[in-house]
Amino acid sequence: xxxxxxxxxxxxxxxxxxxxxxxxxxxxxxxxxxxxxxxxxxxxxxxxxxxxxxxxxxxxxxxxxxxxxxxxxxxxxxxxxxxxxxxxxxxxxxxxxxxxxxxxxxxxxxxxxxxxxxxxxxxxxxxxxxxxxxxxxxxxxxxxxxxxxxxxxxxxxxxxxxxxxxxxxxxxxxxxxxxxxxxxxxxxxxxxxxxxxxxxxxxxxxxxxxxxxxxxxxxxxxxxxxxxxxxxxxxxxxxxxxxxxxxxxxxxxxxxxxxxxxxxxxxxxxxxxxxxxxxxxxxxxxxxxxxxxxxxxxxxxxxxxxxxxxxxxxxxxxxxxxxxxxxxxxxxxxxxxxxxxxxx
Amino acid sequence: xxxxxxxxxxxxxxxxxxxxxxxxxxxxxxxxxxxxxxxxxxxxxxxxxxxxxxxxxxxxxxxxxxxxxxxxxxxxxxxxxxxxxxxxxxxxxxxxxxxxxxxxxxxxxxxxxxxxxxxxxxxxxxxxxxxxxxxxxxxxxxxxxxxxxxxxxxxxxxxxxxxxxxxxxxxxxxxxxxxxxxxxxxxxxxxxxxxxxxxxxxxxxxxxxxxxxxxxxxxxxxxxxxxxxxxxxxxxxxxxxxxxxxxxxxxxxxxxxxxxxxxxxxxxxxxxxxxxxxxxxxxxxxxxxxxxxxxxxxxxxxxxxxxxxxxxxxxxxxxxxxxxxxxxxxxxxxxxxxxxxxxx
DNA sequence: TTGAAAGCGGTACCAT
DNA sequence: ATGGTACCGCTTTCAA
Numbered sequence: 001x002x003x004x005x006x007x008x009x010x011x012x013x014x015x016x017x018x019x020x021x022x023x024x025x026x027x028x029x030x031x032x033x034x035x036x037x038x039x040x041x042x043x044x045x046x047x048x049x050x051x052x053x054x055x056x057x058x059x060x061x062x063x064x065x066x067x068x069x070x071x072x073x074x075x076x077x078x079x080x081x082x083x084x085x086x087x088x089x090x091x092x093x094x095x096x097x098x099x100x101x102x103x104x105x106x107x108x109x110x111x112x113x114x115x116x117x118x119x120x121x122x123x124x125x126x127x128x129x130x131x132x133x134x135x136x137x138x139x140x141x142x143x144x145x146x147x148x149x150x151x152x153x154x155x156x157x158x159x160x161x162x163x164x165x166x167x168x169x170x171x172x173x174x175x176x177x178x179x180x181x182x183x184x185x186x187x188x189x190x191x192x193x194x195x196x197x198x199x200x201x202x203x204x205x206x207x208x209x210x211x212x213x214x215x216x217x218x219x220x221x222x223x224x225x226x227x228x229x230x231x232x233x234x235x236x237x238x239x240x241x242x243x244x245x246x247x248x249x250x251x252x253x254x255x256x257x258x259x260x261x262x263x264x265x266x267x268x269x270x271x272x273x274x275x276x277x278x279x280x281x282x283x284x285x286x287x288x289x290x291x292x293x294x295x296x297x298x299x300x301x302x303x304x305x306x307x308x309x310x311x312x313x314x315x316x317x318x319x320x321x322x323x324x325x326x327x328x329x330x331x332x333x334x335x336x337x338x339x340x341x342x343x344x
Numbered sequence: 345x346x347x348x349x350x351x352x353x354x355x356x357x358x359x360x361x362x363x364x365x366x367x368x369x370x371x372x373x374x375x376x377x378x379x380x381x382x383x384x385x386x387x388x389x390x391x392x393x394x395x396x397x398x399x400x401x402x403x404x405x406x407x408x409x410x411x412x413x414x415x416x417x418x419x420x421x422x423x424x425x426x427x428x429x430x431x432x433x434x435x436x437x438x439x440x441x442x443x444x445x446x447x448x449x450x451x452x453x454x455x456x457x458x459x460x461x462x463x464x465x466x467x468x469x470x471x472x473x474x475x476x477x478x479x480x481x482x483x484x485x486x487x488x489x490x491x492x493x494x495x496x497x498x499x500x501x502x503x504x505x506x507x508x509x510x511x512x513x514x515x516x517x518x519x520x521x522x523x524x525x526x527x528x529x530x531x532x533x534x535x536x537x538x539x540x541x542x543x544x545x546x547x548x549x550x551x552x553x554x555x556x557x558x559x560x561x562x563x564x565x566x567x568x569x570x571x572x573x574x575x576x577x578x579x580x581x582x583x584x585x586x587x588x589x590x591x592x593x594x595x596x597x598x599x600x601x602x603x604x605x606x607x608x609x610x611x612x613x614x615x616x617x618x619x620x621x622x623x624x625x626x627x628x629x630x631x632x633x634x635x636x637x638x639x640x641x642x643x644x645x646x647x648x649x650x651x652x653x654x655x656x657x658x659x660x661x662x663x664x665x666x667x668x669x670x671x672x673x674x675x676x677x678x679x680x681x682x683x684x685x686x687x688x
Numbered sequence: 689t690t691g692a693a694a695g696c697g698g699t700a701c702c703a704t
Numbered sequence: 705a706t707g708g709t710a711c712c713g714c715t716t717t718c719a720a
Contacts (some may be wrong), residue, residue: 014473014497016697028706032699040700044705059495064471065409066417066697074409081442081454085435092429094476110425110454112442127408129358151403153358164626167712235633262636269639292606292636295613360713369690376715384716388689410713413696 015058025055067105078130082138084203087290096310104318119145126152137161137206155324162210173334179214181303181336182257191255192227198236232252261286261293269339283344299340354625359402368398381568391604421450424484428547433632448662463489470496481505481550499668506554517678523558525647525680526601535599536571542593544579605630605637627688650679
């Protein structure tokens with residue numbers, strides 16, 4: 001029995017527009033005209049058909065790199081992926097923004113430049129020659145990085161997060177607003193000894209610090225007699241929560257802003273197990289308005305965070321791309337308001 | 345007073361290696377040799393310095409597209425982003441895989457080809473000429489799409505998800521395993537009237553269907569007298585859960601596999617509010633082993649899903665890239681086992 | 689040790 | 705209505 005070579009892929013090399021031209025019996029120029037529907041040039045119907053047919057037969061797919069090399073620009077919007085998996089809130093925002101940008105005919109690409117930060121990261125991104133970069137704060141983009149990107153042809157550089165960076169437009173998500181809303185809520189309800197949970201997990205400082213700071217600032221400004229703010233480190237595990245619950249009781253804390261709903265749930269459980277009544281003894285406030293908060297008993301009060309519509313942001317990005325000369329703009333895109341339920 | 349134009353960016357065009365060569369007083373070839381540390385060629389130290397300095401001064405960043413165009417290949421691994429935001433489990437897996445691949449010197453790019461599926465999506469991906477594609481199931485990659493990708497030079501095409509696709513390697517995540525584990529758990533504990541929650545939210549079928557099917561299949565095979573399986577549609581909102589709780593009671597259901605921990609929490613709350621005792625009257629099982637499940641009362645039993653290490657998968661991808669001729673492999677990468685706590 | 693030049697896959701100008 | 709061709713930025717022989 002003859003041994004038949006199994007699946008000889010023949011590994012034909014990738015078909016190019018020259019191959020299509022050859023097969024269709026026309027020039028590469030004609031192929032380009034036909035496949036791009038170039039309006040400045042009229043190609044006869046029979047020729048069009050032959051070209052299309054040849055392309056289909058060969059399974060021709062244009063080479064994006066070659067195209068944008070020639071064009072001198074691309075419509076790639078680069079969104080470096082943050083190292084930390086984002087919660088549902090932020091990831092929905094990301095998805096929406098992506099979708100909106102794609103409506104503007106941008107190609108959104110998330111690029112994982114893992115380990116790189118600041119200028120190094122910027123250089124890695126710049127190699128891709130994106131027309132715009134939307135950098136989450138965690139990428140630690142700095143002013144020099146912004147310069148690198150602009151020099152390499154990026155027409156719009158945005159940061160997304162709590163900080164702004166010189167030279168770049170900013171979609172400023174000022175976490176202090178969240179802390180502020182929480183603090184006002186507590187003060188208005190007569191709470192005075194306020195604790196603020198700060199996650200111990202690495203990489204969350206950019207989000208947790210501003211919230212703490214917002215609480216601090218608000219309490220100071222209010223000049224309410226006897227009001228104080230205590231930082232409460234908490235790891236995302238029960239043992240840590242148990243210890244923290246004891247500490248809350250010991251320090252006479254009567255209100256806790258728990259960073260977000262998940263940490264709030266963790267702490268609430270520990271407090272309740274410690275015999276503390278919520279909200280009677282200690283008021284608890286989460287944030288992000290997750291479904292799970294509504295399911296707790298008592299139902300969790302929370303700071304609802306409002307992110308802007310992807311549609312609007314996509315418009316903004318597009319506007320800057322069209323007019324790159326303009327001064328960097330700072331857009332305060334974070335809204336925060338308290339949803340009062342039963343835990344506070 | 346003279347009006348000074350504010351910030352004249354002079355918008356020099358992007359510096360190329362030719363600019364660097366000019367400034368350093370050498371040829372483009374030399375620039376390339378120096379910046380790439382080409383070992384086959386020895387360049388004198390003074391020249392090296394001059395080149396590096398010129399590159400720094402101009403803020404030169406190489407053009408990735410031009411480079412890979414010349415090279416004829418890239419090290420880009422394309423991971424089309426699924427339309428649905430993934431939970432923490434899956435997103436951790438994604439991150440890990442990305443990190444591992446970057447250790448192998450691959451450039452991982454997530455490309456949002458929103459709205460496109462099947463062959464159209466494949467064509468859009470192929471334009472980027474990735475060396476490998478890891479396509480989540482939701483992208484609906486089909487055999488023709490696989491062909492398109494291979495024809496365009498992709499040396500490794502993987503699908504990630506519950507289905508496999510002809511011609512592509514598969515990291516098969518067989519959700520039936522999850523259902524199977526759940527069913528065995530219930531049957532072993534004497535439960536007979538089993539309900540399976542199926543989320544009503546769009547786009548979750550690829551995950552929920554197999555789980556249901558796994559339960560069904562396992563119960564059928566067990567041939568346990570009187571055992572039955574009921575499909576329980578549930579939207580992620582309290583009202584829907586309330587209705588479902590009533591339905592559970594009415595149908596005499598004594599065990600519910602709730603799709604995941606979040607739906608489980610939602611349903612558990614509704615059942616308890618309806619006066620049903622868990623696990624006495626109805627046993628509840630979630631999946632994903634989220635922290636939140638441990639915090640519920642009773643503590644939620646859950647199906648722990650084990651995804652493979654990113655490291656191992658990166659090795660696999662690399663192996664296939666090196667030897668693209670091999671037959672497509674199917675790797676069963678989903679482990680499922682029940683973590684028994686208090687709700688079952 | 690360095691430079692000249694070809695060529696990767698497209699596009700668009702200028703002829704024909 | 706089509707074809708010839710220069711060129712985008714970079715790498716890599718081959719010569720000098």
